[in-house]
Amino acid sequence: MLFPSWAFLLFLAVLVPVYFLVPKRIQWIVLLLANAVFVCFAGVLGAVFLVVTVITVYAATRMFDASFARQKETLAAMKATHTKEERKSMRLRFEKRRRIVLVLTLVLNFGILFALKYGAAIGRISANLFGTEAFGQELALTMGISFYTFSTVGYLFDVYRESIPAEKNPFRLALFTSFFPLLVQGPITRFETVGRELSKPHSFDGRRFLSASLRIAWGYWKKLIVADRLLVAVRTLCAKPDAYRGGFILVEMLLYAACLYADFTGGIDITIGVGEMLGVTVEENFFRPYFSKNIAEYWRRWHITLGEWFKRYVYYPLSVSKPMRDLSKNTRRFGAGVSRRVPVYLATILVWALTGIWHGSNLTFLVWGLLNGIVILLSEELKPLYARFHVRFPKLTESTFYRGFTVIRTVLLLSSLRILDCYDSVGKAFSAFFSMFTTWNWGAVVNGGIQSLGLSCTDYAIAFLGVLAMFTLSMVQRKGAIRKRIMKRGTVFSVCVLLVLIGTILIFGRYGFGFDASQFIYNRF
Amino acid sequence: MKRKGFTVIGILLCCIVFSGALYAVSRLVVPKYHDTLIEGHLSGEYYRETTDHDVLFIGDCEVFEHFSPVILYNEYGVTSYIRGGAQQLVWHSYGFLEDALKTETPKVVVYNVLALKYGEPQSEAYNRLALDGMRWGKAKIGTIRAGMTEDEDFMSYVFPLLRYHDRIDKLTKEDVRYWFSDGDPVSLKGYVMHAGVDPATEVPQERYDPKLPESSMAWLSKMADLCEAHGIALVLIKSPSIYPVWHAEWDAEIEAFAKSRGLRYDNMIAENDAIGIDMQTDTYDQGQHLNLNGAEKLTRWFGAVLKNEYGLTDHRGEAAYDADYAELTERCEREKLRLQTEGN
Structure with missing residues (x-):
């Protein structure tokens, strides 16, 4: 269900009223059933x-809890x-048993x-190497598995570390694992926040619903007006x-940067909005990323x-793990800097x-x-150099121009790296990237090249205005959440804004007959 | 409480303005089918009729380009209308018949059988040409459901903006001219006139299934049931054409069907000589469709059949019909003159 x-809008239109009309104590059961429908649809x-993930993680975490209790009693x-x-x-001995179960x-x-x-x-690789028939070609990612596996394994680690107690009801764990808005493209959530909140009773709140x-x-505006429009040119x-x-x-780099941003943040906006509609706060996944300075x-x-x-679950544990500590110790002879840097x-x-x-x-x-x-890592190494530069040119580095420069530099750098996302081989990606410096064809790009990418001039104009709107909104958001400011101006004004958004999506969105209803880019991960 | 009341009124006003704006945009982007692709205008023109009809033709281009209601009235006094459209498949025809029976009960329904060779929905574009102008009701809902291709969805028929919103940058003067008006009719009671001549040359060979699809025969059977229930005589015809080929096996199958249901079936291809059709002079597209000349010959021949076999009343002399058909005849003459001067 895209x-x-x-189908999704109908699903939501049925779920929301049912969810708030049933007695509060069974709200979570309704949500669990809705999750089941959503998952089975896929x-x-x-x-x-x-179900396998829920059962195994539930059994393991319950075992951890029991093991901790027995360990305390025994000791x-x-x-x-x-x-x-x-x-x-x-x-x-207790720890070893828990570790075995964890592993x-x-x-x-x-x-x-x-x-x-x-x-x-x-x-495919083994077929190429050994000349056999390629096995496993029918294997494909199932809905949300990358996201829910990480969320649930996070919970497993938390219980293993005794940071949180294990959930006693397996169905509540299933509710967390299968919460439908998160299955499309995340975000990766924590049981302590989203999981617990999902099980709580929620009352309907008109203002929250509107917000x-x-x-x-x-x-939807970002996805259908900007992302799906630009995706046509990017794919070409x-x-x-x-x-x-x-x-x-x-x-390509710039269009993909805008497209990916609109696609991913658009999807997350829908996810967070759906959660909010049901009274569940889902973690934010973005914080104006294209304004980053590095x-x-x-x-x-x-x-x-x-x-x-x-x-939380790889970097910190790995950095302080015994092998890393030993490695750090063993490299001391090369100097403190090396010993500190290696882990x-x-x-x-x-x-x-x-x-x-x-x-x-x-x-x-x-x-x-x-x-x-x-x-x-290079940026980290160059930090002292930057620091000296800042001391030397304080006025320049504090200027808007310099801040703008660092932001544009970061976006270009990121977009350069993302070229790898666009091609199916590293060679093609590098070749394409370096062609920017070896092939000077701006005449062809400007004289009809851009128009040959599957988008009309109107499409480019709409996409440009869409990107401008996203950019402006991000700027405005620095002074506070835009939705709060809209809601503050009253219900009628908020409804007007909502209707304008819906209207522009209906008129300028890319959907319907002749357009492939495209899944979110991050859904394939 | 007072504040809440203002909020509710404010929201309602917003929704009304929003709906109005969307309706206006929707009307703007929907194809008007008036100056171009006029086949899309045909299904809606039926609702402008002020008089009822003794004969209702239904089917594809082999009816709306092959029969002239003007001739039928002026020469036989038979009132008629053609509910035909481009690649109008059998479920579309059934839907148009069902729709027409809500407001009138003709004595004879004439169905051209060529489209029976299609058992599956063929093209979204033709669905739209047939259905966009159809009035909402049980018949339209049933026809949409029966004929949607895989990529279509029902909602886009209910809210055409969902289908045509991408036309926003392809709008023409035609869209503005007919934004809130349907304009003059493009047909003569469903008949679309072509005056050019392009003689038939050779018949392209095609592969075909000797048996007509079961699904289309089932729709034909439903059509026969519907006519029977309303006491209407259903006449099956195969209008003259060289291509697409009407194969002998299909002909035999329709003949057997007609016999089993007690219906009249006229394969007019076999009557070409009697009718006087000459595919060197009476076709405008190498034998696929008849031109004005051919259509007039065919209508005269079939008018006699209808008059003699079904004892249809001669309505000439009845004021309402005379006025209606006088206006139609005048338009017909104007159209002939236009085609002669502008070419086809």
Whole structure:
């Protein structure tokens, strides 16, 4: 069920009133049933994998809870009768059992994700290597598996670390795992926030409903007016890497940057809006990312929940793990700087390699992830140099011009890296990128080239105005959330804004007969 | 409380303005089918009729370009209307018949069988040509549901803006001229005149299934049931043409069907000589469709059949019909003159 489909709107139109009309104690059951319908709509196989995740994570977390309780009891009983060493040994035995269960659960759940995400690619590689028939070509990602696996595994880690208690009701865990708006393209949420809130009773609030509708409409506006329009040109450019080179690549980079932003943030707006409509607060996934002054900052503001997940469950544990500490110790002889950097560098590169792999099975994603990590580490290394530059030219670096320069530089750098997302091989991506410096064809780009990308002049004008609107709104948002300001001006004004959004979507959106209802770009990850 | 009342009124006003604006935009972007693609105008013109009809023709281009209600009235006193359209498939024809029976009960319904060779929806564009002008009701809903292609959705028929919003940058003067008006009729009681001559040369060969699709035969059967229920004589015809080829196996199947249901079936291709059709002079597109000359010959021949076989009343001399058909005859003459001067 695509967000931009009548089926989804009908689904929502039925669910929302039913959800608020039923007794509060069974609201969460209604939501669970709605999730089941949504998941089954996408395919029964996906539902089976989701159930497997719920069952295994539930069993593991309940085992952790029981193990912690037994460990406490046993150690308390041993306190008077056993030595410290014996108590430590007992604690380690408990820990070992929990670790085994953790590893098995991770292997199973990541195994499913891995098989679905990389099975077909591995089949093709092995077929090329050994000349056999490619296996696993029928494997494909099921609805939301990348997102719910990460969310649920996050919960598994939290319980394993005793940060939170395990949920006793497996159906409430299922409710969290399968919460339908999150299955389309995330964000990756935490059980402690979204999971707990989903189970709480919620009352209908007209103002919240209106505010949520505004957010949903804005999401559709970005998706249908800007993203799906620009996607036509981006697809045309990507499909013919030999024909579109030089200046076209810069056009492609910029169009893709705008398209991806409108697509991903549009989808997340719909997700958060749907959550809000049901009384559930879903984490924000963006914070005006294209206003970042460097890549590290950008990644703190783009797909925030994925970055947070890797930081919380991979980067920090890895940085302070025993092997890393040992490595740091062993490299002390090369100097304090090296010893301090090695664990950070390794953890950073590993996290970025994983981030790349998370995005897809193609080698381009791995290279994209690694390049992001390298750029971030380089920026870190260059920090002292920047600091000296700031001290030397304080007026310049505090000027609007310089801030603008850093923002544009970051967007261009990011867009350059994203070229890897547009092609199916690293070679094609690099060749396309470097053609910008070797092929000077701006005449062809301007004289009919841009018009050959499947968009009319009106399309470009609408897309340009759409991007301008998004940009302006981001600027205005710096002084406070725009929705709050709209809502403050009264219900009638808010309704007017909502109707204008809906009206412009209906007239200028790309949908309906002759247009492929396109899934969100991040849904394929 | 007072404030709440103002809010409700404010919201209602917003919604009314919004709906009005959307309606206006929707009217603007919907194709007008008046100066171009006039086949799309035909289905809506039926509702302008002020008199009823003894004969209702239904079917595809082989009826709306082959029969002239002006000749039928002026020479036989038979009142008629053609509810035909471009590639009008059998479920469309059934829908138009069902729709017409809400307001009148003709004595004879003439159905051209060529479209029976299509058992599946063919094209969204032709669906739109047939259905955009049809008045809303049970018949239209049923026809949309029966004929939608895979990529279509029902909502876009209810709210045409959903289908045609992408025409916003392709609007022409025609769209503005007929924004809120349907303009003059483009047909003569459903008949579209062509005056050119393009002789038939050779018949392209095509592969075909010797059996007509079951689904289309089922619709034909429903049509026969509907006529029977209303006491209407259903006449099946195959209008003269060289291409698309009307194969012998199909002819035999329709003949058997007609026999089993006690219906009259006229394969007019076999009567070409009797009618006087000459595909060197009476076609404007190499034998696919008849021109004015051919249509007049065919109508004269078939008018006699209808008059003799079904004892239809001669309405000439009845004031309402005379006035109606006098105006139609005048338009017909103007159209002939226009075609002669402008070419076809």
